[in-house]
Amino acid sequence: MATGGRPGGEPGKRRPTSKDVAAAAGVSRSAVSFAFNDPARISEATRERILAAARELGYVPNAVARMLQAGQTKSLGVLLPQNVAKVMENPYYARFLLGVGQVCDREGFTLLLTPPLRDSMLKAIPYAAVDGFVVCGLETDRGEVEELRRRGIPFVLVDSDAAEGAPSVDVDDRNGAREAVEHLLQLGHRRIAVLSIDPGPTVATVGYRGSLSRRMAGIAEGLSGAGMTMNDVELLEVPCTRAEGYRATGAVMAGRAPTAILALSDVLAIGAVDALHELGLRVPGDVSVTGFDDLPEASWLRPRLTTVHQPIAAKGRLAAELLVSAVRGEDQHPHQVLGTALMVRDSSGRAPAPGGTGTRTRR
Amino acid sequence: MATGGRPGGEPGKRRPTSKDVAAAAGVSRSAVSFAFNDPARISEATRERILAAARELGYVPNAVARMLQAGQTKSLGVLLPQNVAKVMENPYYARFLLGVGQVCDREGFTLLLTPPLRDSMLKAIPYAAVDGFVVCGLETDRGEVEELRRRGIPFVLVDSDAAEGAPSVDVDDRNGAREAVEHLLQLGHRRIAVLSIDPGPTVATVGYRGSLSRRMAGIAEGLSGAGMTMNDVELLEVPCTRAEGYRATGAVMAGRAPTAILALSDVLAIGAVDALHELGLRVPGDVSVTGFDDLPEASWLRPRLTTVHQPIAAKGRLAAELLVSAVRGEDQHPHQVLGTALMVRDSSGRAPAPGGTGTRTRR
DNA sequence: CTGAAAGCGCTTACAG
DNA sequence: CTGAAAGCGCTTACAG
Incomplete structure (x- = not known):
């Protein structure tokens, strides 16, 4: 329903109320209400007359009024x-x-x-x-x-x-992120870029919050297993869109050029894969990419995305x-807390021979 | 706001109303309303007292009541x-x-x-x-x-x-669908399957409706340019999900095996491409696929989907x-009416040599 | 079987 | 600057 007086279809016509219907049908407003909500309480003849009047006037009960009275909105x-x-x-x-x-x-x-x-x-x-x-x-x-x-x-x-x-x-963000890092570390990656979601302005004053803080903790935990810390990875924080993932990946590859990109969302990972392809780099041959979420799209893509599944x-x-x-x-x-699980698919693989961008084809 | 009396946080506590706040602050309910909606109308001291009482009680104005009175819901x-x-x-x-x-x-x-x-x-x-x-x-x-x-x-x-x-x-559905068919016809396809969206039960009684009817008309129009009619294509109608597109494609390839699949939605087309790959068929080498919508996903996929763009x-x-x-x-x-445009990408190509499933590799 | 009255919680002219 | 009253449109005990 709409409460506004101004209709879209027939301008200028005020929406009819139960009072209008009551008047048209020659009954009280309660009778109108009963006709709609408790038909058994009034005689069939009266009910029909009311319903006909309502139809004629285009009356439907006002949802807001009904909600106020019912004390619930459904x-x-x-x-x-x-x-x-x-x-x-x-x-x-x-x-x-x-x-x-x-x-x-x-x-x-x-x-x-x-x-x-x-x-x-x-x-x-x-x-x-x-x-x-x-x-x-x-x-x-x-x-x-x-x-x-x-x-x-x-x-x-x-x-x-x-x-x-x-x-x-x-969900168990911490565990999911840790598994993703450990997976990359096991594959021999040491130059890892973390493509993270922009935490917004509050991070400066209060630190990471919510799932992001848990994922960061998971990453730190995973890194520590290889004797590394957050200082050993490159951290990029961008708004969570494919376009931003694409852009950031271009930037990071122009710089220190990691062998693996750990994205904190599939959308970012998808952008990263696109950017790498565009740069003439193979995934996972030259650079491995992992995501987070396991969106349906993650397994439609080629290479199918290695990612952390969350339900x-x-x-x-x-x-x-x-x-x-x-x-x-x-x-x-x-x-x-719901579980997460690493889905190892095709976008992650062994790190290229250590030390080298040597074998890498750069367009 | 919630109108319900039962809160989630602190069970059993009735939500406070402006009356409660008025009582606590020792003012009238109008004053409470003014404190929130027209602060200038009351003295700063009173306003502060009211706001403090409101905060104390956890009062926020009831949205439904406000909507009813305002005559709009925003x-x-x-x-x-x-x-x-x-x-x-x-x-x-x-x-x-x-x-x-x-x-x-x-x-x-x-x-x-x-x-x-x-x-x-x-x-x-x-x-x-x-x-x-x-x-x-x-x-x-x-x-x-x-x-x-x-x-x-x-x-x-x-x-x-x-x-x-x-x-x-x-959108100009008719034109979009016509262009897609014409594109396939131009590429030499004559055995075409139309993967359409299930129109629901009403179609039997009243025929196609809305965009679907326009797309069907566009297809018929396009076919007529090659001397064909709807009877010359295989029509499949399925719910609009990737899974159903996948399933239907499996079925249709097991039968008359078209050289092109014209899907009336990208989601269906994506499922079709997956099914074809699974069958060991190349897209577009063995079978061409076109979609409709031009979802962002359509150009993430490999092969990138030829599809009808609609805004x-x-x-x-x-x-x-x-x-x-x-x-x-x-x-x-x-x-x-907004325009549509055929986006020719990588999922459509020339029909395989006429007459033959001969060259096709079937797993 | 039906109607008059109260009330859901708010806002806003209208008096003071 | 503040309060009492009416009203938004409905539903529902309560009388008849």
Whole structure:
């Protein structure tokens, strides 16, 4: 429904209300309501008359009024860390929303996409007509979670830092990242570039947050097994798009030219592979590439991408299920962590002979 | 916000209302409202007291109540032809929603995804708290558009049959499909399979609708240039997923084995290419494949997909812009048609020597 | 079987 | 500068 007085189809016509229908059918507004919601309570004749009047006037009950009265919206909000366009550009979110959508479809909820308001995810809350929020990638400091909780609105945190007691769903980012590094190290790679996701401005003041911090920790852990530290890898941080992965890879290959690129998202890895091909380099012959996410696309590509699988849709599904429970006031199962797994495919291989860009064909 | 009494964070705590805040701060409810919406109207001391009380109680204004009173929701609905999970599985929609999202972000609207209710797109309308709808792929018969219009809710039709007077956005499907066929015919293909999107049950009773009907017409037109008709091609209709494209291609190659597959979506085409590779067939050496949409993925793949480009994001953007105009009661610019263009890339080539599966390597 | 009344939580002219 | 009152459009006990 639309609350606005101005219609699109027939300009100038105010949307009819139950009062209009009641008048047209010569009954009370309650009778109109019953005709729609509890047909058994009125005689068939009256009901037919009301429904006919409604059809005639183009009446449908106002959704907002109904929600206010019902005290529920039957709609779930997804509080996004970026604007809608950015999110939709990222296949990761399409997959995540698929999972959330499965639950919405099954439970009869509709799905509201809520981007930050004036750069704040929390500020968007009072403008969303929903029964609760799936909060994506909130860069939590305790304050924000506390604030969420104080408002008494059901919510589930995804890809954040687990805040004690707050229902949340994560994957084992640390383990996934560690496995990816170890894989590359085992293949003999020592000059590794980490193609990471731009953590935004807050990183300077508060350090890494959420999944990114766990992945960084996993990388450090993996490196330490080979006696290396984060200082021994080249770290690039870019927005999470194929184009940026492409661009950054061009830049890094023009410089210290690693033998392996460990990307923290498949989208970035895909851009990296393209850039390497464009430079006339073979993947994995000259440079190995690993991704993170295991998007469906990762195995469509040639070479098929070696990447860290995370159950994205399942994460969305679980988050939505926890949220629906919370909305219904059922018990909470606070902190859930789903597993990751390294998928070794074709984009990673042994490091080229040590010491050398020698054999490498540069266009 | 959430209207529900049951919070997720602190169970049992009723959400505070402006009345609670007013009581705590010792002022009237109007004062509370002013503190949030028109701070200049009250003294700084009072305002601070109110805001402090609100913070203390975890109060945020109820979005639904606010919408009801304002007569607008600042949110746009997308009326989907399928459930949310299905839609999110289709990269076409991700791209379309990207376009819609750009406008929402810019104009400060939030985006509600509304799947059909009991198989009816129209039935979902009275449950959506939005100012208007982008209606995707409605299988219009005049009745439904008429009903939409009578309800006085702003709407814009996308990928439907243009209904006179109803604002709508389409692409030139017919031309796109015709170009794809002509391209294959020019390359010498005569045994062509059309891998089409399952039109759903209504097709039996009312024939093809919307973009699908236009694409079919374009194909027929293209074929006629070579003295062929629809009877001379093999038509397969499957749900629009990569997996179904894969499956159908396996089936069709086991049968009459065309030299070209014209898919009516990139997702299907991608599945087709995979299936052909799996069968040990070369693309385009043994079989040519063309797609429709020109998803970003189409040019990531090897071979890069020959496909019909349609400006998906632009379509979403334009639809949302028209809708926002309608919501604001501005003038309508009814029927907009965006262009398509054949992108000839690497998945299509000359038909193999006529007459023969002879040279083909079958695993 | 039907109607008058209260109330969901907010905002906003209107008085003071 | 602040408060009491009406109203957004609906639903639902409660009387009749």
